[in-house]
Amino acid sequence: MTKNNEKLSLEVAALTRKTKELVIPLMIVFEGVSASGKTRLSNELLLTLDAKYTNFIPTKSPTSEDLRYQFLQKYWNSLPSKGDINIYFRSWYAYFIEYQENKIKADFFSKYNHLKRQIHDFESMIKDDGYEIIKFYIEISEKKRKDHLKEMKENPLTSWKAQEYESAIDDEVYQKEMLQILKEAPEDEWKVIDYTEKSEALTTMYTHIIERLKHAIKLHKKKDKVVDGAFNQKFKSELLQKSIDKIVKKTYKSMITELQNRLKELQFALYERKIPLILVYEGMDAAGKGGNIKRVREKLDPTGYEVNAISAPTDVELNHHYLWRFAKDMPRSGHIEIFDRSWYGRVLVERIEGFATKEEWKRAYNEINQFEKMWTDEGAIVLKFFLTLDKDEQLKRFKEREQRPEKQWKITDEDWRNREKWDLYIEASHDMIKYTNTDNAPWLVVPADDKKTARIEVLKYIIKKCEEVLWGVKQY
Amino acid sequence: MTKNNEKLSLEVAALTRKTKELVIPLMIVFEGVSASGKTRLSNELLLTLDAKYTNFIPTKSPTSEDLRYQFLQKYWNSLPSKGDINIYFRSWYAYFIEYQENKIKADFFSKYNHLKRQIHDFESMIKDDGYEIIKFYIEISEKKRKDHLKEMKENPLTSWKAQEYESAIDDEVYQKEMLQILKEAPEDEWKVIDYTEKSEALTTMYTHIIERLKHAIKLHKKKDKVVDGAFNQKFKSELLQKSIDKIVKKTYKSMITELQNRLKELQFALYERKIPLILVYEGMDAAGKGGNIKRVREKLDPTGYEVNAISAPTDVELNHHYLWRFAKDMPRSGHIEIFDRSWYGRVLVERIEGFATKEEWKRAYNEINQFEKMWTDEGAIVLKFFLTLDKDEQLKRFKEREQRPEKQWKITDEDWRNREKWDLYIEASHDMIKYTNTDNAPWLVVPADDKKTARIEVLKYIIKKCEEVLWGVKQY
Numbered sequence: 001m002t003k004n005n006e007k008l009s010l011e012v013a014a015l016t017r018k019t020k021e022l023v024i025p026l027m028i029v030f031e032g033v034s035a036s037g038k039t040r041l042s043n044e045l046l047l048t049l050d051a052k053y054t055n056f057i058p059t060k061s062p063t064s065e066d067l068r069y070q071f072l073q074k075y076w077n078s079l080p081s082k083g084d085i086n087i088y089f090r091s092w093y094a095y096f097i098e099y100q101e102n103k104i105k106a107d108f109f110s111k112y113n114h115l116k117r118q119i120h121d122f123e124s125m126i127k128d129d130g131y132e133i134i135k136f137y138i139e140i141s142e143k144k145r146k147d148h149l150k151e152m153k154e155n156p157l158t159s160w161k162a163q164e165y166e167s168a169i170d171d172e173v174y175q176k177e178m179l180q181i182l183k184e185a186p187e188d189e190w191k192v193i194d195y196t197e198k199s200e201a202l203t204t205m206y207t208h209i210i211e212r213l214k215h216a217i218k219l220h221k222k223k224d225k226v227v228d229g230a231f232n233q234k235f236k237s238e239l240l241q242k243s244i245d246k247i248v249k250k251t252y253k254s255m256i257t258e259l260q261n262r263l264k265e266l267q268f269a270l271y272e273r274k275i276p277l278i279l280v281y282e283g284m285d286a287a288g289k290g291g292n293i294k295r296v297r298e299k300l301d302p303t304g305y306e307v308n309a310i311s312a313p314t315d316v317e318l319n320h321h322y323l324w325r326f327a328k329d330m331p332r333s334g335h336i337e338i339f340d341r342s343w344y345g346r347v348l349v350e351r352i353e354g355f356a357t358k359e360e361w362k363r364a365y366n367e368i369n370q371f372e373k374m375w376t377d378e379g380a381i382v383l384k385f386f387l388t389l390d391k392d393e394q395l396k397r398f399k400e401r402e403q404r405p406e407k408q409w410k411i412t413d414e415d416w417r418n419r420e421k422w423d424l425y426i427e428a429s430h431d432m433i434k435y436t437n438t439d440n441a442p443w444l445v446v447p448a449d450d451k452k453t454a455r456i457e458v459l460k461y462i463i464k465k466c467e468e469v470l471w472g473v474k475q476y
Numbered sequence: 477m478t479k480n481n482e483k484l485s486l487e488v489a490a491l492t493r494k495t496k497e498l499v500i501p502l503m504i505v506f507e508g509v510s511a512s513g514k515t516r517l518s519n520e521l522l523l524t525l526d527a528k529y530t531n532f533i534p535t536k537s538p539t540s541e542d543l544r545y546q547f548l549q550k551y552w553n554s555l556p557s558k559g560d561i562n563i564y565f566r567s568w569y570a571y572f573i574e575y576q577e578n579k580i581k582a583d584f585f586s587k588y589n590h591l592k593r594q595i596h597d598f599e600s601m602i603k604d605d606g607y608e609i610i611k612f613y614i615e616i617s618e619k620k621r622k623d624h625l626k627e628m629k630e631n632p633l634t635s636w637k638a639q640e641y642e643s644a645i646d647d648e649v650y651q652k653e654m655l656q657i658l659k660e661a662p663e664d665e666w667k668v669i670d671y672t673e674k675s676e677a678l679t680t681m682y683t684h685i686i687e688r689l690k691h692a693i694k695l696h697k698k699k700d701k702v703v704d705g706a707f708n709q710k711f712k713s714e715l716l717q718k719s720i721d722k723i724v725k726k727t728y729k730s731m732i733t734e735l736q737n738r739l740k741e742l743q744f745a746l747y748e749r750k751i752p753l754i755l756v757y758e759g760m761d762a763a764g765k766g767g768n769i770k771r772v773r774e775k776l777d778p779t780g781y782e783v784n785a786i787s788a789p790t791d792v793e794l795n796h797h798y799l800w801r802f803a804k805d806m807p808r809s810g811h812i813e814i815f816d817r818s819w820y821g822r823v824l825v826e827r828i829e830g831f832a833t834k835e836e837w838k839r840a841y842n843e844i845n846q847f848e849k850m851w852t853d854e855g856a857i858v859l860k861f862f863l864t865l866d867k868d869e870q871l872k873r874f875k876e877r878e879q880r881p882e883k884q885w886k887i888t889d890e891d892w893r894n895r896e897k898w899d900l901y902i903e904a905s906h907d908m909i910k911y912t913n914t915d916n917a918p919w920l921v922v923p924a925d926d927k928k929t930a931r932i933e934v935l936k937y938i939i940k941k942c943e944e945v946l947w948g949v950k951q952y
């Protein structure tokens with residue numbers, strides 16, 4: 001390495017120790033046709049960085065299993081922890097080109113225009129959360145490249161890489177698509193590196209990283225964790241006040257059995273058609289979410305669904321983008337995932353308790369809509385239930401829980417504290433429904449003062465929505 | 477459900493809240509031929525338990541990707557967190573039967589006698605750590621089973637399950653192997669349930685779980701976190717005192733380049749032969765582990781290796797068996813994984829700082845040997861390096877780090893504190909090498925007062941060992 005590059009690499013090392021300290025996560029992308037010099041550049045960078053917090057992530061061709069998940073799911077899963085560095089040896093861009101081709105072949109859809117928008121949404125969401133994304137596209141003179149390629153293919157020491165890691169993708173297709181992507185991108189978004197001279201390429205790479213890191217460090221300031229006190233516009237939604245026809249006990253038994261059997265049939269139909277179903281439950285404490293979920297799952301085949309009950313985040317989860325821990329658990333095609341509380345915690349408890357700043361939770365409505373759209377875009381059904389309760393009814397249930405020994409574990413001090421913030425929760429819930437009740441992922445507000453009615457309502461709604469998607473049936 | 481079973485299921489629910497509180501993790505296994513009633517039993521149990529800490533894990537047939545990993549690796553990865561419950565719908569037993577068959581077909585080895593021992597070791601390791609394993613084998617009268625099977629295959633609602641989750645495995649083969657496993661097992665290890673009458677089967681299941689949980693709760697006592705003070709037998713290993721021929725600077729340059737090029741060739745050869753290589757680094761602070769690792773990886777293809785630098789465990793990691801976080805990162809076939817510090821922390825820092833009890837770290841020597849054997853059994857190369865340093869040389873390096881601005885980040889208060897416990901570390905290191913220097917996973921003690929010599933030593937040793945495995949070459 002030249003003296004100058006050596007100096008630059010030391011500066012990069014020092015700056016990444018600083019970004020580690022400031023918990024700024026970095027994502028560094030290397031794209032380029034085969035034999036363009038990606039390996040050599042990314043390897044030099046890798047050796048410069050501290051292995052304690054650097055991950056090298058080679059993108060492989062999508063497998064048939066990958067195709068059963070949402071397009072970007074594997075990149076959600078491998079997001080760097082706050083302060084860590086991911087080097088992508090080819091990234092979601094190369095993956096996009098292949099994924100699209102394979103999906104079209106598998107004939108799920110005829111085109112995948114939405115994938116580029118998903119990449120845009122994905123990047124902007126994580127950038128907003130303070131992630132720094134640096135993207136390189138490596139070019140090389142055609143003559144040099146051909147020399148490289150020949151040399152690589154003839155040498156068993158390098159030809160294995162071509163088989164394993166360079167995807168099955170055709171260089172021409174790849175290049176054409178990538179150049180289109182570069183053309184469409186804002187001017188500063190990609191840094192093109194000419195690898196014809198290695199030491200110049202290194203200088204360009206290091207210099208660009210240094211510039212971007214300095215910028216990121218300058219912009220960085222500790223986020224102010226101020227609770228938003230501006231809940232002045234007191235509100236009571238009509239939705240939350242809807243009156244209920246209580247269901248007679250006798251009717252309930254036969255109705256629920258019938259609905260559960262129908263849902264079991266639909267589980268099979270969804271599986272066969274490879275449609276994932278995502279059910280989200282939110283609601284007041286003691287509104288009966290658990291019992292409601294139990295009725296939904298009771299007759300389902302346990303190998304085809306999962307319940308994800310959300311508690312306080314672990315420290316590992318706190319060290320990632322807040323959507324990371326949910327993305328990880330999204331179902332593959334044909335499976336059902338039930339969330340008992342969800343990513344909506346961001347605009348409910350995190351808003352109210354000040355765990356998220358005002359700027360963060362306000363931004364979250366849009367992020368959540370984009371997030372859900374990533375799944376519905378690819379055919380998933382997303383249904384969201386908000387179980388509401390009269391304030392007096394909640395009190396009655398709390399007291400009942402305290403008095404009955406087998407139910408005591410269900411009631412904690414936290415429930416009582418949340419109850420004191422009842423009005424704030426009403427306000428936040430109303431905003432949530434107002435801003436995230438989208439066509440592709442609608443909310444159903446379910447009055448749950450009568451638990452049985454609520455269960456019937458939810459089951460009916462799930463069945464109706466699934467039937468609509470499966471067979472275009474519009475009535476139930 | 478009968479009144480009695482209802483009562484029993486409530487008791488199971490209550491007991492699992494207790495085990496959650498005591499952070500006892502549970503693993504409940506359901507094995508049985510197809511159509512024996514596993515689904516119905518496990519589903520009833522699932523509905524009984526709290527979704528917040530219960531996972532349902534269906535075992536699928538091993539994929540070709542699975543065959544590239546150590547046999548039990550997927551079960552390591554999905555170990556329940558402390559206090560959580562895993563229900564296995566078929567388990568490592570069914571997986572064993574299929575994995576063995578597939579491996580033999582793929583002709584890696586001709587027989588897999590060691591797999592049963594691995595299951596034994598795996599279970600005993602996690603039991604020792606407080607995991608409760610409950611194993612059910614479900615039987616049913618042949619007449620009833622045939623009725624079930626016919627019904628299942630004719631009904632599209634259930635036949636999909638047969639395709640997806642019931643493995644490709646032949647029922648006769650499965651049954652024969654399982655009955656052999658049951659025969660070989662100690663009497664109380666498996667609970668056989670006759671499913672001919674469903675409500676009786678439920679009663680048997682619940683009663684057995686209740687009995688086992690009560691037993692586990694009774695046995696449970698908070699572990700005493702007492703530091704072992706009995707470091708009386710002061711010791712200085714000759715190995716740690718071995719004198720060193722310093723390497724002349726000129727020779728070093730050409731030697732290291734030659735060795736690195738050779739290692740690059742070997743990376744390819746290992747890849748081609750699908751042999752994973754696991755390198756473990758331990759040693760005194762400032763002994764030069766990082767620089768040594770850098771020389772090993774410098775010329776390697778970055779898509780074929782990973783460095784795993786171990787820091788203090790996260791809370792998620794602390795909530796698992798201590799080997800879990802390492803098992804997760806073990807390489808697949810043909811890949812190289814370098815651990816900068818490792819599972820040996822258990823018998824070094826955890827012993828010295830009292831993070832592990834005396835009973836725990838004493839048990840660890842054997843556990844670690846078993847753990848490493850799981851990988852070497854299947855053809856992995858495991859090499860371990862212990863870099864030693866003279867106490868004065870360490871002081872010199874510490875001071876140098878403090879004085880040079882670009883190296884200051886490398887030295888912390890913790891390093892100085894560790895230095896005060898120098899003798900304890902010597903003692904613990906000696907025990908470690910004594911008890912874990914196995915034929916299949918040997919230690920190389922590397923005097924590192926001269927960094928360059930140490931680098932050459934390590935590279936030579938890796939090359940020699942790889943060549944031995946690859947071609948049976950015994951000299952270098």
